[in-house]
Amino acid sequence: MIDVQDLRFAWHRAGPEVLRIPALHIAAGEAVFVHGPSGCGKSTLLGLLAGVLLPTAGDVALLGQSWAGLSGAARDRLRADHVGYLFQQFNLLPYLSVLDNVRLPCRFSARRAQRAGDVTARAQELLAAMALPADHWGRRADALSVGQQQRVAAARALIGAPELVIADEPTSALDAALRDGFMALLLRHCAAAGSTLVFVSHDERLAAPFARRISLPELNLAAAAR
Amino acid sequence: MKALLAIAARSAWNRRLTLSLVALCIALATGLLLTLERLRSDVRTSFSQAVSGTDLVVGPRMGSLPLMLHAVFHLGAGGNGMRMDSVRALSQQRAVAWTLPVALGDSHRGRPVLGTTPEYFTRFQYGERQPLRFSQGRAFAGTLDGLYEAVVGAEVAEHLGYRPGQAITLQHGGDELRHEHEAGHDDKPFTIVGVLAPTGTPVDRTVHVSLPALQAIHLEWQGGAPLPGVHIAPEQARKFDLEPKQVSAVLVGLKVRAAAFAVQRWVAEYEAEPLMAVLPGLALDELWQVLGAAERALQAMSALVAAVSLASLVAVVLAGLNERRRELAVLRAVGAGPRHVLGLLTIEAALVTLAGSLLGAVVATAALALAAPWLQARWGIALQGGWWPSSGQALLWAAVVLAGMLAGLIPGLRAYRLSLADGLSPRS
Numbered sequence: 001m002i003d004v005q006d007l008r009f010a011w012h013r014a015g016p017e018v019l020r021i022p023a024l025h026i027a028a029g030e031a032v033f034v035h036g037p038s039g040c041g042k043s044t045l046l047g048l049l050a051g052v053l054l055p056t057a058g059d060v061a062l063l064g065q066s067w068a069g070l071s072g073a074a075r076d077r078l079r080a081d082h083v084g085y086l087f088q089q090f091n092l093l094p095y096l097s098v099l100d101n102v103r104l105p106c107r108f109s110a111r112r113a114q115r116a117g118d119v120t121a122r123a124q125e126l127l128a129a130m131a132l133p134a135d136h137w138g139r140r141a142d143a144l145s146v147g148q149q150q151r152v153a154a155a156r157a158l159i160g161a162p163e164l165v166i167a168d169e170p171t172s173a174l175d176a177a178l179r180d181g182f183m184a185l186l187l188r189h190c191a192a193a194g195s196t197l198v199f200v201s202h203d204e205r206l207a208a209p210f211a212r213r214i215s216l217p218e219l220n221l222a223a224a225a226r
Numbered sequence: 227m228k229a230l231l232a233i234a235a236r237s238a239w240n241r242r243l244t245l246s247l248v249a250l251c252i253a254l255a256t257g258l259l260l261t262l263e264r265l266r267s268d269v270r271t272s273f274s275q276a277v278s279g280t281d282l283v284v285g286p287r288m289g290s291l292p293l294m295l296h297a298v299f300h301l302g303a304g305g306n307g308m309r310m311d312s313v314r315a316l317s318q319q320r321a322v323a324w325t326l327p328v329a330l331g332d333s334h335r336g337r338p339v340l341g342t343t344p345e346y347f348t349r350f351q352y353g354e355r356q357p358l359r360f361s362q363g364r365a366f367a368g369t370l371d372g373l374y375e376a377v378v379g380a381e382v383a384e385h386l387g388y389r390p391g392q393a394i395t396l397q398h399g400g401d402e403l404r405h406e407h408e409a410g411h412d413d414k415p416f417t418i419v420g421v422l423a424p425t426g427t428p429v430d431r432t433v434h435v436s437l438p439a440l441q442a443i444h445l446e447w448q449g450g451a452p453l454p455g456v457h458i459a460p461e462q463a464r465k466f467d468l469e470p471k472q473v474s475a476v477l478v479g480l481k482v483r484a485a486a487f488a489v490q491r492w493v494a495e496y497e498a499e500p501l502m503a504v505l506p507g508l509a510l511d512e513l514w515q516v517l518g519a520a521e522r523a524l525q526a527m528s529a530l531v532a533a534v535s536l537a538s539l540v541a542v543v544l545a546g547l548n549e550r551r552r553e554l555a556v557l558r559a560v561g562a563g564p565r566h567v568l569g570l571l572t573i574e575a576a577l578v579t580l581a582g583s584l585l586g587a588v589v590a591t592a593a594l595a596l597a598a599p600w601l602q603a604r605w606g607i608a609l610q611g612g613w614w615p616s617s618g619q620a621l622l623w624a625a626v627v628l629a630g631m632l633a634g635l636i637p638g639l640r641a642y643r644l645s646l647a648d649g650l651s652p653r654s
Contacts, residue, residue, distance in 0.1 A: 052558065073563055080561025087559065090552050093233070095240035107229035108561030156560065 001164065001196045002026040002049060006058035008222075009041075009048060017056075018044055020222040024214075028163065031187060031197040033207045036216035042200045045216065046166050049198065050083050051075045063163060080109035084157030084195070086167040091153030092141035099123055099137045102156045112160025119159070126155035130185055147178040154186050161193040169201050183209065230566055234573040237553070241546065245574075248535075248542050249582035255535035256586025256626050257593070259528045260619045264594055266521055267618055268609055274510050276427045277477070279351035280326075281486050283509075284308070284316060284493055285475030287500040291516075294509040297328055297475035299428050300338035304330055307472040309499055316476060319492060321485035324349055327473040329440055332396045332411070334433045337382050339396050341440035341473070344368040347377070349479065352427045363390035363420030368436045370464050376416040377434040380424035392418045396433070396443065399450070411443040414460045438468035478503070532626055536579070536633045543575055543637040547644065554645045568635075568642040575634020576627075583626045591615055 004024035010017045019041050026032055036042055047053035048060050051067035052075075060067050063082060067075055084105070092101045102123040106113035116122040127137055130151040136144060141152065150170055157165050167186065171179040187209055190197040199210065207213050238245055277298045285293045286305035295301045310327070317325040326349055329341035347358050347365040362383075366375035378388055388394070393415045416435060424430055442463040446456040458466075480486060486505060493503040554567050562570075595613030615623075 050559075073565065076558075076561065076563030076566075085559035087556070091556060091559075093237070093553060093556055095236045096233075104560045107233075108566075112561075 001028045001030070001063065002198075003061040003064075004048075004058070005061075007048065007055050007060060008057040009044060009053070010056050013056075017222040019048070019220055021045075021058075021219055022221065024219065026196060026198065028196055029191075029194060030212060031190065031210050032199065033210035033213045034198060034200045034216055035202060035204050035207065035213065036220075037202055040216050041220060041222075042202075042216055043168055046168050046198070046200060049164075050085060050166055051079050077109075080105065081111040082163045084159075084162040084165040086150075086153050086157045086165070086170040088169045089146060089150070089173040091156070092149055094140065094142035096141060097138050098127065098132070098141055098144065098152050101141050101152055102127060102159055104156060105159055105162075109160065112162065114160075116160040123155065123159055126158055126189070127152070129189060130155045131181075146173050147182070150174060150182060151185065154182070154189070158189050158193055158195065162195060165190055165195045165197045167197065167199045170199075171201070171206065172203070179206075230562075230569050231573060233557075234570050234577065237570070238574050238577055244542055244546070245578050248539050249578050249585065251535040251538050252532075252579055252582025252626070252630070253585035253589060255528075255532040256583040256623065257589040258586075259532050259622055259626065260587060260590035260615070261593060262524055262528045263618050263622050264590070264609070264616060266524070267616065270514060272426055273513070274507075275353040277350075277352060277506050279349075279355050279479065280477045280506055281480040281483055282478040282489060282493075282503045283475055283506055284478055284501060284503045287502045290502070290504040290509045291512055293475060293502065293504055294506065294513070296330065297477065298506065300330055300340065300432060304474040307474060308476065308501060309472050310470050312496065312499055312501060313473060313476050315496070315498070316478065316493070319489060321480050321482065321489050322478060323481045324479040326350065326477040327437065327470070328475055328477065329437060329470065329473040331474070332398055332440070332443075334382075334394060334396050335386065337379075337431050337433055338428075339433045339435060339440075341435055341437045341470070343437065346434065347422075350429070350477070352425050352429065356425070358425065358429065359423040360420050361423040363418070366419055366434070366436050366439075368438075370438075370468075372419070373436065373439050373442060373464060373468075374414060374416045374460065375419045375436070375439075377420040377422060378418055379422050379430040379432045379434075381430040382433060383421040388418055388421065390418050390420060394418060394433070396435075398447070413457070414443045414463070437470040437473070441468040441470050442466070532629070535582075536626075536629055539575060539578060539630065540633050540636050543571060543634070544640060547571075547637055547641055550641075551644060551648060554641060555648060558645055564642045564645045567645045568638045571638035571641045572631065572634040575637065576631045579627055579630025579634070583623055583630070586626075587615065587619070587623055590619070 002025065004021050007019060007021040008017060009019040034042060034045070044053065048055060049062070051060070051062065054068050062078065065078060070078060093104070096104070099120070103119050106116055106119045113119055124137065128134070132148060132151055136148065141149065144152065150173070153170070170186070171182055174182060183206060187197070283293060283297050285297055286308055288305035292302055296304045313325060313327050316322060324345070326342060326346050330338055332339040344365050344367065350358055361380065366372055366377055376394060382388060395415050396411045398411060416439070422429060445458050445463055445466055446453050478489070480489065490503040490505070493501050557567060557570070591613055594609060598609045598613060601609070
């Protein structure tokens with residue numbers, strides 16, 4: 001699923017190295033927890049895995065396809081087709097309805113629209129699975145509470161069953177009770193869709209349900225060198 | 227593309243207050259630009275339509291522009307005048323079909339008084355060779371019985387509330403030269419017998435009387451002032467020789483237009499007095515060369531206003547960009563590429579420009595349609611082809627929209643660079 005080889009990354013050509021990862025392999029269907037303190041390069045790693053950033057040296061590949069070997073437009077297409085992405089917060093376009101937000105990836109990816117089948121029906125299914133009441137679906141996204149918004153974002157990341165779901169601290173804006181419910185839903189539906197989950201957080205208390213845990217400071221040799 | 231358009235529209239609607247202010251800016255600029263363009267071209271056309279069917283204007287030697295302004299637009303001072311026997315000699319030329327002598331100099335409440343022959347009302351043409359029409363009454367008779375008859379233009383009748391049957395008096399010279407008691411023709415009142423239909427030309431502002439009538443009211447005058455102690459009653463005046471001795475100019479119609487240059491040469495070589503003949507079209511072109519500079523200044527000004535409004539569009543979209551980095555990152559996360567982001571911003575600017583310029587076009591069209599009767603009556607400017615936008619206006623409108631789309635590329639390219647640099651996590 002994901003293959004990282006001799007990865008090096010710096011924001012500027014002459015700037016300090018932020019990441020140096022000799023090797024990282026994540027198999028299809030795995031649920032991986034990546035943890036590390038703030039500022040250790042977690043978001044940068046996710047940007048590299050999603051092909052938004054390109055490594056300074058070395059190689060990052062998704063589904064056997066090296067990101068660096070693709071043009072910008074081809075990277076956008078590969079990401080749209082195979083990657084669902086979850087942010088810390090503000091995941092949604094405030095001016096679209098909840099339902100339109102969930103359907104959004106299918107507007108940019110024909111493959112995900114096709115895999116979803118009836119896009120609207122699938123979006124409603126996912127929203128129901130994420131325990132969002134039906135009377136919320138037509139509302140503007142910013143009319144929802146933060147916890148509800150994160151569940152809408154999870155439904156959006158899962159629509160069209162992308163091979164990889166990347167979650168960047170998606171629970172940091174939620175309180176403890178909401179957090180546990182959200183984690184359970186996310187893990188269950190990733191498993192149901194057969195999606196690989198890469199979950200990043202500084203909070204090690206969340207690691208329990210994950211079969212595989214990676215400490216980024218241990219993995220990242222650039223941090224050790226500093 | 228369709229998905230992007232829908233998102234751009236929704237996103238713009240979400241910020242409708244700021245964007246509608248910008249659109250209003252663009253609407254005002256477009257409205258100004260289109261109104262000015264229309265007035266500019268229609269003033270030009272109206273001017274050039276003040277006279278038609280007249281092949282030559284002949285008068286004293288004074289420069290072609292002053293002669294035109296005096297004889298056709300009834301503006302400015304005339305020259306020394308043209309003797310009546312010269313007019314007769316001219317009308318006996320083989321190429322000449324008709325002559326309309328015109329005598330100016332007196333006024334009625336700021337409007338010029340034109341002395342001419344009854345033939346004037348059947349011969350004179352304006353615009354696209356339209357003849358004069360009477361909305362009320364008839365032409366003055368031109369006989370001794372009908373000596374004190376007058377025909378007024380549409381604007382004179384409407385503004386001063388005149389109808390056939392009413393009596394008016396004339397003043398000597400222009401209004402500003404008048405001294406209350408000494409320089410009037412109050413002793414010989416005229417009766418209005420006809421009112422002309424509106425033409426959108428100087429005819430609307432003119433009071434028409436016969437040439438013998440002008441002769442009659444000036445019987446006891448000499449050198450521009452009344453002779454002291456002499457008084458001739460209106461009835462007595464009819465017994466004098468009222469044959470006009472000289473006129474201000476002559477409008478000439480030719481049998482064939484091609485003869486214009488030959489007649490012009492004959493006039494220039496006429497030995498009894500110094501005269502000149504002017505081709506009305508050429509003289510009007512000369513007039514527009516004079517007015518062209520002011521016209522261009524106005525055009526440049528309204529183009530600047532349009533540029534400023536587009537600059538404000540760019541400024542507003544750019545200023546909003548920082549707050550929208552989150553929105554752009556979300557779009558990228560769901561699969562939009564930087565080129566989609568570029569498209570989104572450019573479409574937004576185009577939508578705002580389109581909305582603004584459409585509103586501006588509607589406002590300009592409505593304003594012109596509403597003002598059309600007033601423009602025609604007060605300024606003699608006729609809207610060509612009614613209120614529907616002219617091709618010149620359509621072209622300007624398209625230019626504004628195109629400029630707006632190009633201007634939208636500026637924030638678009640900035641967003642493109644930002645979203646390349648930010649990736650999925652805005653670094654702000």
